[in-house]
Amino acid sequence: MGVNLNGYFGDAAITLPVGEVDEEAQRLLQVTERALSIGIEKAKVGNRLFDISHAIQAWVESHGFSVVRDFVGHGIGKSLHEEPQIPNFGEAHQGPRLEQGMVFALEPMVNEGTYEVKILSDGWTVVTADGKRSAHFEHSIAITDGEAEILSML
DSSP, rough: EEEEEEEEEEEEEEOOOOOOHHHHHHHHHHHHHHHHHHHHHHHHHBBBBBHHHHHHHHHHHHTOOOSSSSSSSESSSSSSEEEEOOOOOOOOTTTTTTTOOOOHHHEEESSSSSOOOEETSSSSOOETTTTTEEEEEEEEEEEOOOOOEEEEEO
């Protein structure tokens, strides 16, 4: 869900189960939601941008899942998608230093199988390349002088 309020954008996403789902689907949802929290924990003044990316990837892969590489988090403000791009994978201690006042949309997208995805003929629908399940959680956050502030609490 995205919103534009007084000239500024917000962006958020949540994956919800419909009906009863099996244990593996529940685990996928839990790992993905926790990946977002872990990314937010790394969003602190003085850390580097890819500290967020690396923490998400390490968590996800340690649970046997993969992170989508074709879609990324991003800066957000007067435009919905601003620089910098924030992948959910990468090497720690890389990228620009995080500074107070930066605003990002962090959005881990996690797949059961391969990280590869494909866009269907409608030009909008994205599915995993191997047909396995995927989950996506997103918050807009602001870097503060302490812990990051979540701007999109549901």
